[in-house]
Amino acid sequence: MAGATIPFNRPGLAGNEWRYISEALEAMHISGDGAFTKKCQALLENELGAARVLLTTSCTAALEMTALLLNLREGDEIIVPSFAFVSTVNAYVLRGAVPVFCDIRPDTLNLDESKIEELITPRSKGIVVVHYAGIGAEMEHILRIADNAGIPVIEDNAHGLFGKRGGRYLGSFGPLATQSFHETKNFFCGEGGALVINEAAFVDRAEVLWEKGTNRKRFFQGLVDKYSWIDVGSSFLPSDLLAAFLYAQLEARHAIQKKRGAIWHRYHNELKEWAMENNVQQPCIPKECENPYHMYYLLLPDGEQRNAFIQAMHQKGIMCVFHYLPLHLSQMGIRFGGRAAQCPVTESVSDRIVRLPFFTGMTDSEIDTLIAAIKTISIPFRKPHGLS
Numbered sequence: 001m002a003g004a005t006i007p008f009n010r011p012g013l014a015g016n017e018w019r020y021i022s023e024a025l026e027a028m029h030i031s032g033d034g035a036f037t038k039k040c041q042a043l044l045e046n047e048l049g050a051a052r053v054l055l056t057t058s059c060t061a062a063l064e065m066t067a068l069l070l071n072l073r074e075g076d077e078i079i080v081p082s083f084a085f086v087s088t089v090n091a092y093v094l095r096g097a098v099p100v101f102c103d104i105r106p107d108t109l110n111l112d113e114s115k116i117e118e119l120i121t122p123r124s125k126g127i128v129v130v131h132y133a134g135i136g137a138e139m140e141h142i143l144r145i146a147d148n149a150g151i152p153v154i155e156d157n158a159h160g161l162f163g164k165r166g167g168r169y170l171g172s173f174g175p176l177a178t179q180s181f182h183e184t185k186n187f188f189c190g191e192g193g194a195l196v197i198n199e200a201a202f203v204d205r206a207e208v209l210w211e212k213g214t215n216r217k218r219f220f221q222g223l224v225d226k227y228s229w230i231d232v233g234s235s236f237l238p239s240d241l242l243a244a245f246l247y248a249q250l251e252a253r254h255a256i257q258k259k260r261g262a263i264w265h266r267y268h269n270e271l272k273e274w275a276m277e278n279n280v281q282q283p284c285i286p287k288e289c290e291n292p293y294h295m296y297y298l299l300l301p302d303g304e305q306r307n308a309f310i311q312a313m314h315q316k317g318i319m320c321v322f323h324y325l326p327l328h329l330s331q332m333g334i335r336f337g338g339r340a341a342q343c344p345v346t347e348s349v350s351d352r353i354v355r356l357p358f359f360t361g362m363t364d365s366e367i368d369t370l371i372a373a374i375k376t377i378s379i380p381f382r383k384p385h386g387l388s
Contacts, residue, residue: 064236156177188249
């Protein structure tokens with residue numbers, strides 16, 4: 001909604017973005033794999049305990065790298081949640097794989113671990129987990145299933161950088177994980193992402209793919225006297241100008257998370273009574289999970305009331321939005337047999353979810369206005385539609 005009094009997102013600077021961009025310009029290395037690229041990667045490797053982190057142009061690009069690393073072939077199957085962004089599926093479809101859509105849990109909106117085993121076939125080559133809203137999926141259970149089937153787990157952690165489950169960082173459970181630094185994320189550079197490699201056996205080939213399928217990295221390390229094309233690959237590296245911007249954001253991660261946490265808890269605490277009175281479901285944070293405060297959403301009783309809520313907020317100048325549409329019911333999803341998928345929770349949640357404005361620079365006045373506006377909305381009592 002153009003001209004909204006309170007937009008859904010407003011990107012904000014952490015402080016050193018212009019300084020670091022100037023330093024990158026002065027160094028005259030503004031293509032990929034420059035000094036700030038290395039700084040970002042080292043910071044993430046140290047924090048996450050990853051074997052290697054490679055910055056990419058987007059989380060989509062990082063997901064496409066995971067598909068290449070899995071050596072997917074035509075007809076291979078990848079189990080994915082239907083409640084996810086299209087990039088989560090596109091990365092594997094591009095390699096000829098067939099998405100097998102799985103339903104989500106009604107509490108955390110994460111992949112329903114109890115539905116996975118029935119979807120595994122001899123063609124299954126991986127399970128993709130999306131940590132929705134940055135709240136950790138049931139990774140212990142999912143990893144046991146994957147280990148028993150001999151297939152890897154890929155974590156799409158676009159929402160969850162620095163979130164934890166059982167004291168362990170999200171994106172550190174599976175052999176491969178991806179991150180997003182899109183403008184709407186906690187830490188951003190406009191467009192950007194990262195491939196997180198937790199299994200060392202993937203590192204060498206990932207670096208080749210990252211460098212357009214060449215052994216250029218080994219050349220600069222003095223391990224070969226010239227570099228050449230040795231594998232498939234693409235131009236996955238972001239400009240060092242983007243990395244400079246991102247480094248300023250990551251450097252301020254503790255302050256950013258503190259601000260976002262304060263906003264999240266104000267929403268959660270001050271809307272609790274209204275939510276109970278109006279039969280609205282608030283986010284569920286299991287005790288073993290540490291929230292990275294990526295978003296705040298509400299689940300209304302049904303789609304009609306969700307749409308009316310969004311319209312009422314728009315009339316007050318407040319930009320609220322819905323989220324993912326079920327992938328299995330999309331035009332492309334149906335082409336892959338999605339119509340046969342049993343995903344009732346996904347369908348229910350997609351109809352009922354609304355995301356509130358949530359960005360690091362929100363002022364107390366904006367939060368006061370938004371909460372007051374929500375409390376003026378009375379929702380006729382209806383039993384929630386679907387499984388919730």
